[in-house]
Amino acid sequence: MNLQELKACLQKCPELGLAIALPDGRRVPAHCHVTEVGHVTKKFVDCGGAFRASEACVLQTYVGSSVDDGHRLTAGKLAHILGFADSFLPTGELPVEVEYEDELVSQYRVEGAGLVGDVLTLQLGLKHTDCLAKEKCGIDEGCGCSNEPESAEAGSGACC
Structure with missing residues (x-):
């Protein structure tokens, strides 16, 4: 989903x-709030030597104590917070990600x-790594490779 x-x-x-x-069906606690709206630009070189860039709008969430729970996030509050970032977000086409700390800080x-009952629910999905230069690296997508750690340990055709 874009901005x-x-x-x-x-x-x-x-x-x-x-x-x-969250992707596993759990929910970020209802008393969370969005502490940052960021324009994140990443410039990098892939393993084949090609220079690349990516951009995203990242919403950092923070889950504090539920004792002072009088500030629940509404759709309108989040829209207002996003409005603060209009001056530096270059386009509405930026993909949106959410940063959330459970046991680890993760981005989704x-x-x-969509509506779930009378609540607007943001559905998060997983991000994945990938080789961006498969041809230069000699990685054939149809070779039966698996990214599952147990497959590599068992010697079941992992390419790398």
Whole structure:
């Protein structure tokens, strides 16, 4: 989901509560809040020597104590927070990611938003690593490679 799509969803129903669903079905605690809206630019070289860049709008969440729970995030509050970033976010086409700390700090893609009961729910998806220069590295996608650690340990055709 890109920033423009997210803002449109939030602005349609500003009074609704907001939930964030993790890829495994759990939810970020309802008393979380968004502490940062970032424009993250990553410039890098892949393993084949090609220079690349990627950009995203990253929403950092923070889960504090649930004791002072009077500030639950609504769709309207998140839209307001995103408005603060209008001056430096270059385009509404940026993909949106959510940074959340459970046991580890992780970033998830926002895959979509929809109503679940009377709550607007942001559905998060996993991010994955990939080789961006498969041809130069000699990696054949059809070779039966597996990214599963147990496959590599068992010698079951892992390419690398």
